[in-house]
Amino acid sequence: MENPKVTVLILNWNGRKWLEQFLPSVMATSYPHVEILVADNASSDDSIAFLKENYPAIRILQFDKNYGFTGGNNRAIPAIESPFVALLNSDVEVSPGWLQPLVAQMQADPAIAAVQPKILAQMQKSHFEYAGGSGGFIDKFAYPFCRGRFFDLCEEDQQQYDDAREIFWASGACCLLRKSVIEEIGLFEESFFAHMEEIDFCWRAKNHGYKIFVAPESVVYHVGGGTLQKSNPRKTFLNVNNSLAMMYKNLPARQRFPKIFIRLVLDGVWGVKLLTEGEFKHIGAILKAHFAFYGQLGFWRKRRKEIYAQAPQEIPPSGYFNKSLVWQHFAKGKKKFSDL
Numbered sequence: 001m002e003n004p005k006v007t008v009l010i011l012n013w014n015g016r017k018w019l020e021q022f023l024p025s026v027m028a029t030s031y032p033h034v035e036i037l038v039a040d041n042a043s044s045d046d047s048i049a050f051l052k053e054n055y056p057a058i059r060i061l062q063f064d065k066n067y068g069f070t071g072g073n074n075r076a077i078p079a080i081e082s083p084f085v086a087l088l089n090s091d092v093e094v095s096p097g098w099l100q101p102l103v104a105q106m107q108a109d110p111a112i113a114a115v116q117p118k119i120l121a122q123m124q125k126s127h128f129e130y131a132g133g134s135g136g137f138i139d140k141f142a143y144p145f146c147r148g149r150f151f152d153l154c155e156e157d158q159q160q161y162d163d164a165r166e167i168f169w170a171s172g173a174c175c176l177l178r179k180s181v182i183e184e185i186g187l188f189e190e191s192f193f194a195h196m197e198e199i200d201f202c203w204r205a206k207n208h209g210y211k212i213f214v215a216p217e218s219v220v221y222h223v224g225g226g227t228l229q230k231s232n233p234r235k236t237f238l239n240v241n242n243s244l245a246m247m248y249k250n251l252p253a254r255q256r257f258p259k260i261f262i263r264l265v266l267d268g269v270w271g272v273k274l275l276t277e278g279e280f281k282h283i284g285a286i287l288k289a290h291f292a293f294y295g296q297l298g299f300w301r302k303r304r305k306e307i308y309a310q311a312p313q314e315i316p317p318s319g320y321f322n323k324s325l326v327w328q329h330f331a332k333g334k335k336k337f338s339d340l
Contacts, residue, residue, distance in 0.1 A: 004103065005083065010037070150329055
């Protein structure tokens with residue numbers, strides 16, 4: 001099919017200001033066969049009234065409570081019949097031609113489960129944005145990073161990462177998913193609520209033999225932190241807890257506990273650094289996340305068996321950096337992807 005239908009799925013929670021600011025760019029999408037769906041996580045602002053008054057053609061799903069990124073998308077995706085689903089955060093600005101390169105990359109290879117655009121910062125459009133850059137990778141201890149972003153350091157975009165290539169994970173801020181793959185391997189890990197869910201999904205897809213790609217010909221601009229600011233300890237808790245659970249679910253059996261133990265040590269070092277900075281609430285969030293994860297090992301053991309009929313034997317190599325990013329960055333002074 002030359003132009004298969006794409007449903008653009010925007011998850012909203014009290015995001016009237018983002019919808020007002022960025023929906024016009026989405027509505028100007030030039031792709032010829034697109035549906036726009038806003039799934040609302042029980043917003044208490046006037047988001048729905050705004051949509052109904054100003055965008056009557058947009059399809060709306062309203063939920064009874066805030067199910068988070070995972071639960072909201074998990075309830076919306078089954079209501080979509082299109083072969084491709086474009087996840088798009090409400091705080092993302094797109095250009096008219098953003099969808100075509102993503103669809104073209106998908107159609108080029110039926111083994112591709114997800115493809116993301118190049119994601120730049122909406123407030124500093126010359127630089128990559130934290131949540132995706134030009135494609136996501138993980139290191140040997142499952143720390144995520146991107147072409148264009150190491151930890152909190154975001155590079156200037158000088159077209160240095162403009163090649164379409166296989167990666168490890170595609171950003172949930174903006175990516176195109178193949179609906180048939182979702183139906184085969186399952187939805188997002190709902191208990192995550194938010195954060196790490198797209199990495200977990202992509203890792204699961206790769207373990208099932210699928211590929212994840214970036215198509216930098218497509219460019220979008222992301223504000224970031226629209227619903228949960230980086231300074232919020234809740235964000236720290238979700239990142240740490242979900243990262244540990246993701247490792248337990250997807251790593252080969254022989255690697256799970258050794259690497260989780262090293263993550264415990266590295267998170268302890270991080271805690272010492274936070275102590276020197278007076279970030280006591282975040283130290284508490286790290287400790288709480290570890291205790292929460294260890295207390296739910298039985299649950300994660302069950303989930304792993306539900307997901308994989310046969311346990312993964314190795315980590316899929318594409319997008320996997322078999323060294324410690326922490327060591328490369330803090331001990332060896334490497335500050336960007338091209339230094340690796």
